[in-house]
Structure formats: C-alpha cells, structure tokens
Amino acid sequence: MAFLGISGMQYSGETFPDVRIIVAEDSNVFTSMISTRMRELFGINVEICRTFEDLQAANELSEEAVTLAISNINLPGAENGEALEYLIDQNIPVVVFTGTFQEQTREKLLAKDIVDYILKDNIFAVEMLGESVYRFLTNHRHHVLIVDDSPTARALLSSRLKRYNFRVSTAESGAKALEILKANPDIGLVVTDYNMPDIDGFELTRRIRGARGSHELRIIGVSSSTNRLLSARFLKVGGNDFMLRPFIDEEFYCRVNQNLDTLVQIKAATARR
Numbered sequence: 001m002a003f004l005g006i007s008g009m010q011y012s013g014e015t016f017p018d019v020r021i022i023v024a025e026d027s028n029v030f031t032s033m034i035s036t037r038m039r040e041l042f043g044i045n046v047e048i049c050r051t052f053e054d055l056q057a058a059n060e061l062s063e064e065a066v067t068l069a070i071s072n073i074n075l076p077g078a079e080n081g082e083a084l085e086y087l088i089d090q091n092i093p094v095v096v097f098t099g100t101f102q103e104q105t106r107e108k109l110l111a112k113d114i115v116d117y118i119l120k121d122n123i124f125a126v127e128m129l130g131e132s133v134y135r136f137l138t139n140h141r142h143h144v145l146i147v148d149d150s151p152t153a154r155a156l157l158s159s160r161l162k163r164y165n166f167r168v169s170t171a172e173s174g175a176k177a178l179e180i181l182k183a184n185p186d187i188g189l190v191v192t193d194y195n196m197p198d199i200d201g202f203e204l205t206r207r208i209r210g211a212r213g214s215h216e217l218r219i220i221g222v223s224s225s226t227n228r229l230l231s232a233r234f235l236k237v238g239g240n241d242f243m244l245r246p247f248i249d250e251e252f253y254c255r256v257n258q259n260l261d262t263l264v265q266i267k268a269a270t271a272r273r
Contacts, residue, residue, distance in 0.1 A: 009131055009261050010268070015043030016137055020064055022047045024055045024071035024083050025097065033126045034070065034097075041130050042137075046070070052077035052086070059090060068115070068136055069094045070129065073105075088112050093165070095132050097125075110249055113163050135257065139165040142260055143184060146170045147177040147192040147204065148222075157191060164253060174199025178207060187217065188263050189256065194223035194230060202237050209238035215266045218259040222247070 021038065023046045025031050031048050038044045049055040052075045059066060069092050075083045087094045096109055099120040109117050116132045118125055144166050146157045154170045161168045169184065171177035175198050181187055190208065194201035201221050208219060221234040224245040231242035240262075241255050 009134075009257070010265060011041070011134060014138075017043050019044055019067045019137060020047070021068050021070065021133070022049055022055070022058050022066055024049045024069060024075055024087075026050045026072070026076055030097070030120065030126075034129065037126050037130055038133070042134070049075075051075055052083050055083055055086065059092070066090075066092050068092075068133065070097050070133070072096070073098045073100055073109075084112065084114075088114075093136065093163075095129065095136070097129055113159075115163060115165075116253075136165050140167055142189065143167045143169065143187045144189045144191065144256070145177060145180055145184075145187045147174065147190060147196070147201075149173060149193065149196045153193065160249065160252065161256070164256075166256075173197070174201075174204040174207075177204060181208065181212075189260055190217065190219045191256075192219065192221055194221055194225065194234070201239075202233060205234065205237045205239050214238070214240055215263075215270070218263055220255060220259060 019042070021044055023031060023034055025034070025048070031050070035046050035048065038046050047058055049058050055075065069087050071084055071087060071094050073081050073084055073096060078086070084094065084096065094114045096114055096117040097120065098117065101119055106117070115136055118129045118132060144161050146154055146161070146168060148154045148157070149172055151172070154172065158168050158170055169180055169187070171180050174196055177190070177192070181190070192201045192204055199207070201223070205219055205221070208217065218240045219238065220241040220243065221230070221239045222243050222245060223230050234242045240259055243252065243255060
C-alpha cells in the first residue's frame, strides 16, 4: 500500500493503461518529473505538449478523447492563458500545475470550473499532482447524496462535486433523502443542510444512523447559520463533519476527500480481518 501527496491517502498500486492524459508544459524539468511519476504510479504514458500548437494538434488530430489535461497557465504561443481557455472550451477536465499564483489568479481559475490546481512551489508538488490525478480517475466510484431544500444550493454543490468526477444524487427534503438512501446502498457520503422544513439535518442524521453507521456512510452537515453550537450538536447526533456557509471550494473538497478516505480505510481494514 503506497501513499500519495501529503494527505496520507492510500493507493493500492492500481494502473490505468487506457487513460489518456496530456501535459501542457514547456519546462523540461517538470515534464520529465511528471512523465516519470505518472508512469511509475499509474502505468500512464502522458503526452507532452510544449507549445499551444502542440496542444491543439494533440487534441484535434486524434480520435481518442482526452481523459484529463495537466496544464500550466501559460505556454509558448499562448502567453495570456489561451491554452487553459482552449481546454475549458473543449470540455476537457483540467488540473492546473502552475508556479504563478495570487489571490486574483485563484479566483479566475476556480471560476473556470477546473478540477484542481497544484502549485510548483514545494518539493511535494509532483506527489500532490499524482494525488489529484488519482482522485479524478477514481472519484466516480464514490456516490454522494446532497440534501438541501434550496434548488440553488443543491445545484451549486452538485456542480462542484461533478467537477471532481463524483457520482451525485440530490434530494430536496429529508424524507426524499431517506428514500434515495434506501434505494441506493452504495451512497457513501451525505452532505446535508441543517435547516429544512420537513426533517432538519439533525433528525435526518439520527434516522440515517439508525440504519447505517459511520463505517458505512459519512455525513457532512452544512448551514448558513451563525450559531457556532450547531457543529457540536450535529457531531453529537452522529455527523462526521460540519461546515458553515459560505465555504471555500478547496476546503469543501478537502473535507469531502478526508471523509471518503476514512471510509475507504475502514472498509479496507475490515476486509483484511
């Protein structure tokens, strides 16, 4: 059992020979490091695109769809971010691998619905990139249920999770959530609002825990309330985590990952017994 990145996520050594990944990067050092690590970890021979012209050719002259792109913000021939715009316009999922980062840059990147961004500013950068790639390639194995009576909130969370390649179901009420859970035993994570008209987040958590324990399903509560006691109450009734809105995209994704990683580790430990 290997570990990826710095989060301690476990990796079983699984390979992905049928996955097509292109790397849009002009640095010989980073292309060499990325190529070597993707081959070592996942058995993937990435395609290197050192210029914007190379990137366009790799995408347009092949009938095989690109699974994921790892891209710098700027490339020769696309010094103003055109490469990233091109990938987004082509509906190609992108992990941005960049050494240029400011608050304004972050906001622009997240507004483009990229999968993730990794900074080149530390010795763990390529390992963190490997973790991000692995999560994208395997997140479809996780089924997440979002419970919220607000259509806007449901749509926002759903789009965030689908961006990361999760399978997502949604429920507009606690009662509907219980129906979906009963029909879909593969759901491993519930993200539920606290304030709902029929069954609030506390009661929903109690009912879920009556059927499924934390070793089978994780629950993250969310709320726009300023009441700081909500988190303690939520954890007391069986929740695993709690977040106050508005939350930051990166924090939300990290909380989701941590809970699902815990679930995977519990199931792996149980299977070894």
